Amino acid sequence: MMKAATFQWLVLLAxxxxxxxxxxxxxxxxxxxxxxxxxxxxxxRIVIDRFMALQGAIAPWRWIVLGWLVxxxxxxxxxxxxxxx
Amino acid sequence: MWFFILAELxxxxxxxxxxxxxxxxNVELFNASQLELDQLxxxxxxxxxxxxxxxxxRAVDQIRHGRSRSCTYWLLAAMTCGGAFLVLKxxxxxxxIEAGITMSTNTFFMFYLGLGxxxxxxxxLGMVILGAVTLKAWKGxxxxxxxxxxxxxxxxxxxxxxxxxxxxxxxxxxx
Numbered sequence: 001m002m003k004a005a006t007f008q009w010l011v012l013l014a015x016x017x018x019x020x021x022x023x024x025x026x027x028x029x030x031x032x033x034x035x036x037x038x039x040x041x042x043x044x045r046i047v048i049d050r051f052m053a054l055q056g057a058i059a060p061w062r063w064i065v066l067g068w069l070v071x072x073x074x075x076x077x078x079x080x081x082x083x084x085x
Numbered sequence: 086m087w088f089f090i091l092a093e094l095x096x097x098x099x100x101x102x103x104x105x106x107x108x109x110x111n112v113e114l115f116n117a118s119q120l121e122l123d124q125l126x127x128x129x130x131x132x133x134x135x136x137x138x139x140x141x142x143r144a145v146d147q148i149r150h151g152r153s154r155s156c157t158y159w160l161l162a163a164m165t166c167g168g169a170f171l172v173l174k175x176x177x178x179x180x181x182i183e184a185g186i187t188m189s190t191n192t193f194f195m196f197y198l199g200l201g202x203x204x205x206x207x208x209x210l211g212m213v214i215l216g217a218v219t220l221k222a223w224k225g226x227x228x229x230x231x232x233x234x235x236x237x238x239x240x241x242x243x244x245x246x247x248x249x250x251x252x253x254x255x256x257x258x259x260x
Contacts, residue, residue: 002146009139016131023258036254043250051138052243061087072098079105080259083112
């Protein structure tokens with residue numbers, strides 16, 4: 001179990017590096033939006049499901065927190081996309 | 086505790102969306118102001134909070150196996166990362182204030198300082214909670230049969246981490 005947690009921690013660090021790298025690259029604002037939000041979604045899901053141990057928890061806790069994550073990131077994506085068009 | 090955590094997530098969610106939609110009307114201003122932020126400091130703070138969350142996971146695992154002393158050490162490691170986060174954040178705020186930037190400078194900095202300080206206070210509260218749990222663990226107050234206090238403190242700390250995981254790309258990365 002702790003090997004899995006260590007792996008997830010390393011994935012979280014790698015995803016952070018990817019997001020920072022994307023922001024430093026000479027890419028358009030639109031080009032980095034989806035990948036940065038995707039890495040954030042993956043990171044959030046790891047924290048919710050694995051670190052908070054909500055995967056397999058009694059409903060509806062997991063779905064409420066995951067729903068919050070998806071809704072907030074989705075609306076942030078919509079707002080940033082709207083600002084670029 | 087979960088009702089409290091959900092309420093906190095809801096409040097942060099509203100602030101995040103307020104920032105994102107306020108930006109749609111001031112894109113140039115937000116992009117120009119964002120360039121004045123120390124992205125490296127934000128990235129280091131992300132590493133610190135993610136690592137502290139991982140250390141808390143290790144602490145919970147140790148107490149599940151009845152290893153109270155080892156649980157204490159992992160919690161201390163988590164608190165060290167949390168403390169480093171607070172020091173870095175204070176330095177970041179200090180640099181902005183020294184540069185004459187306040188909440189009334191513009192809309193971007195109102196959100197940057199407001200959201201940053203609001204999250205900062207949650208980290209402080211998380212440190213207080215982890216401190217109390219660490220002290221009790223050090224005194225042998227938890228066991229493999231009774232460790233709900235460690236789990237509760239861990240859940241709050243992970244919430245603080247989860248919020249930062251969104252706050253960092255929103256304020257420092259996306260443009």
